[in-house]
Amino acid sequence: MPKICFLFCLLLPQFAHTQSLDRYTGDLRVDLEKRQISVTWEIQFSDLAAADTLHFYVQEAAFDFSLQSGQKDVPFEITEQKFIGEDKSIFIPTADLSDRKFTLSYQNSLDSIRNPNFKFRPNWTELNIYTAWFPLNIDYGLFTYELDVKTAGTVAGSGVLQAKNDTFSLVQNIPVFDIPLIIFKNKNSVTTADGSVEICYTDLSPAVRDTIKTTAEKYFNDYSEMFGSPDTGKLVLAVNTFDRNISFARKGFISLSLDSIFTPQKAETLAHEIAHLWWNAAEVGTWEDWLNEGSAEYASMLILREEQGEESYENAVKNLEKRSEGLPPIENIDKRNPQSNTVLTYKGALLLVRLEQKIGTEKMQSVLRKFYLAEEKTTAAFLRILENTAGEELSREFLVSLQE
Numbered sequence: 001m002p003k004i005c006f007l008f009c010l011l012l013p014q015f016a017h018t019q020s021l022d023r024y025t026g027d028l029r030v031d032l033e034k035r036q037i038s039v040t041w042e043i044q045f046s047d048l049a050a051a052d053t054l055h056f057y058v059q060e061a062a063f064d065f066s067l068q069s070g071q072k073d074v075p076f077e078i079t080e081q082k083f084i085g086e087d088k089s090i091f092i093p094t095a096d097l098s099d100r101k102f103t104l105s106y107q108n109s110l111d112s113i114r115n116p117n118f119k120f121r122p123n124w125t126e127l128n129i130y131t132a133w134f135p136l137n138i139d140y141g142l143f144t145y146e147l148d149v150k151t152a153g154t155v156a157g158s159g160v161l162q163a164k165n166d167t168f169s170l171v172q173n174i175p176v177f178d179i180p181l182i183i184f185k186n187k188n189s190v191t192t193a194d195g196s197v198e199i200c201y202t203d204l205s206p207a208v209r210d211t212i213k214t215t216a217e218k219y220f221n222d223y224s225e226m227f228g229s230p231d232t233g234k235l236v237l238a239v240n241t242f243d244r245n246i247s248f249a250r251k252g253f254i255s256l257s258l259d260s261i262f263t264p265q266k267a268e269t270l271a272h273e274i275a276h277l278w279w280n281a282a283e284v285g286t287w288e289d290w291l292n293e294g295s296a297e298y299a300s301m302l303i304l305r306e307e308q309g310e311e312s313y314e315n316a317v318k319n320l321e322k323r324s325e326g327l328p329p330i331e332n333i334d335k336r337n338p339q340s341n342t343v344l345t346y347k348g349a350l351l352l353v354r355l356e357q358k359i360g361t362e363k364m365q366s367v368l369r370k371f372y373l374a375e376e377k378t379t380a381a382f383l384r385i386l387e388n389t390a391g392e393e394l395s396r397e398f399l400v401s402l403q404e
């Protein structure tokens, strides 16, 4: 089984506020020599409802804060309240905001990142939600972003990237919950012949690089055939050799960790992560996340079956059964339950395997394809499509399987 690679595996608050984010417009300066960043964000809300205070989490070591709205300074309060673990809170009164937006700037030392998975390395500076590098509060919903990065290095990230001299512009117009990017001092990259996948890396051997390139291209095309073309266009696949405990996928972007070789287990992780280009629309903060994790894991097993045959697939199914034994139901599982990721990923995949046994491969792929292409994101929609494809009884049975 692949190493853990969940879309989002932090503790999540239960209830959403009514305020909603619209867009982050950022200006990031990265000094790789001084190992320091300075950043200015303009954060626009579409709705502030009746909230009198906004609450964001920022890196705990960030300093030199400045906050304005409509050209005026806005008072703010910083407390030690944490969400990620290496963050702190900033509280902003909404009464002082004009046009539902504000500008927040701060600096930070890259050496202050404590998360061992994302510690600063001179040739691989990785910024994302796990380190709270941008002001975040997932209660405020999804957002789009536009980020200018000024650096002597080069950038890879989620979104459309354009480079001009020493400034990179990264624009993400699909609503998301994270702003992930990597700054390389010296970036190597290869793109597949069909242009579907760009692999960025620092120190892969030519043989490993070529294997990853062939494999990623194959998986990308296999899934495109199964589920339709992905809405994110090209995939940027950033590969490191730190052998850390996490690989993850965002819109059109994967950060994959290996040691120096590309093992079959890593190929499974890659198959799971690439599947997230299709399986990422359901809410990550609730049990509906089974649609992301269960479907990505199930899709990776289809690749395994195709590549290694029925016997390997059957063994993988047995593995899923073993992992799912005695686990609580998927429906309504609390994301704070320590078993939730296992339930949503492996039990979710197992239910899809069993569903395929009942309705056949053709109908199964038709259900998944329709779900993806209709941009659906809920279990209710999944059940409706299943009912239309395979009948009311099977849809009802599947719902029961989510409840037991």
Ligand SMILES: [Zn+2]
Residues within 6 Å of the ligand: 005, 006, 007, 272, 273, 276, 292, 293, 296
């Ligand atoms: Zn996943």
